[in-house]
Amino acid sequence: MISPRRAPLIALLLAASTLAGCGSAAPPEEPPLSEEALAAVSKNPGAPIKAVAREVDDLFTLPDLGETRALLVMHAGEIAAERYAPGYDANTRHISWSMAKSVTAVMIGMLVADGRLRLDESAPVPRWQRPGDARGEITLRQLLQMRSGLEHSEATEPLYESAEVRMLFLDGRDNMADYATAQPLEAEPGAKFEYSSNTTVILADIAARALTDSASPDARRKAVADYLQARLFEPLGMTSVVPEFDRAGTLIGGSLIHATARDWAKFGEFLRHKGSHKGTQLVPRSWIEKMVEPSPRATQYGFQIWLNRPLPEGEEGPLIPDRAPHSMFSLSGHMGQYVMVSPAQKLTVVRLGHSDRPQRRAMLGQLADVLELYPAE
Structure with missing residues (x-):
């Protein structure tokens, strides 16, 4: 029999125990990480190993994100995580789609630095130079900013x-x-932002004309390929790159450059270091700064590259300004190809694969989960 004096104390203890059980239930345990997930992360990834492994694993396993074929995270110049889907590996070349546009922009920057092109003069397109043709007012800067x-x-x-x-595929191919x-x-030159893969082909044609006087497709192809190889790909150690050209010898600079995930990461790191590689300035630092400066007609776009800038309320941007530094920028390609560069986090993140439009927003959210493991400095 319980003593009358002890009954209130026991009741109080029972009530406290019940409340504690209701208010502090342990969170459900996350499933254990597979060996494959853990093996994808380096010994010193710059963030908690298991957290990096889980977020990377989610990109390959969660439903409704599409198909991630390659994921490479570089932090402070070192590989923090690297993983491939079955059938793909470090030697697999992946199509760039529109990521190629940023490569074309760097090539144009080199030609400007060489004195072969002028940024704010009439773009040297022969058919636009005829008297009375208003297209002659289009400048190289306007082409780079997609406001021709x-x-x-x-x-x-x-x-x-x-x-x-x-x-690309029909009457213009x-x-x-x-x-x-x-x-x-359709608008006054400079007045309107209009994203255009065709504009980047115009830039590639301008580059070819700056490098050779020949109209021979073979000569044009060789001039551009040799220039890119000597001035960009070889210095960066991008040994896998295969650029495509059309029948006229013009680089398909808005859509079709192939390279491995590691080589895309090298290009991203080159941009993160503002055009410098191992102490050598391959393109002027000021050119990379221009590339990531917002266009006067589109704050989310620079010189052939997407910027992580917020847009007016109600407009959805192509990146993740609410979850990553606004200084981040990205090469972005059709079906979810990304090389995200965040200087404030010392990060370059490469994601290559196949995600359709409804899947892409969820996939970007998962990439943001990876980025958020690394605080900005």
Whole structure:
């Protein structure tokens, strides 16, 4: 029999125990990490090993993100994590799609530094130089910032009527620059942002003309390929790169450059170091700074590269400004190709794969989970 004096004390203890059980239930344990998940992370990834392994693993295993084929995280210049889907490895070349645009922008920067091109003069496109042609007012800067004013439609429905699809695969495919430069103006040069793969082909054609006077497709192809190899790919150790050219010898500089995940990471690190590699300045530091400066017509875009900047309320940007530093920028390609560079976090993150439009937002959220493991300095 319980003593009357002890009954209130026992009741109080029982109530406290019940409340504690209700209010401090242990969180459910996360499933154990597989050997594959742990093996993807280096010994010193710059963040907790298990946290990095889990976030990387989620990119390969969570539903509704699409197919991640390669993921490489570099922190402070060292590989922090690297993983590939079955059928892919460190030697697999991946298509760039629009990530190629940033490579083309760097090539243009080198030609400007060489004195072969002028940023704020009329773009040297022969058909635009005829008297009375208003397209002669388009500058190289406006082409780089996607505000040429040329008539264009990107990724519209039906796809076969999209200007870039027609240029790449239909009536413009044999001479893409001829197709792209033939388009009329739909706006005053400089007044309107219009994302355009065709514009980058115009830039690639301008580069070829700056490097050779020959109209021979073979000569044009060789001039651009040799220039990129000697001035960019070889110094960076990007040994896997395969650029594609059309029948006229023009680099398909807005869409078709192939390289391994490691080589894409090398290019990202080169940008993170503002054009410097192992103490050698391959392109002026000021050019990389121009590349990541917001366009006057699109704060989320620079010189052929996407910026992690917030947009007006109600507009959804292509990156993650609410979850990563606004100084981050990214090469971005069709179906979810990314080389994200965050100087404030000393990070370069490469994600290559296949995610359709509905999957991409969720996949970007998972990439943000990886980025958030590394605090900005």
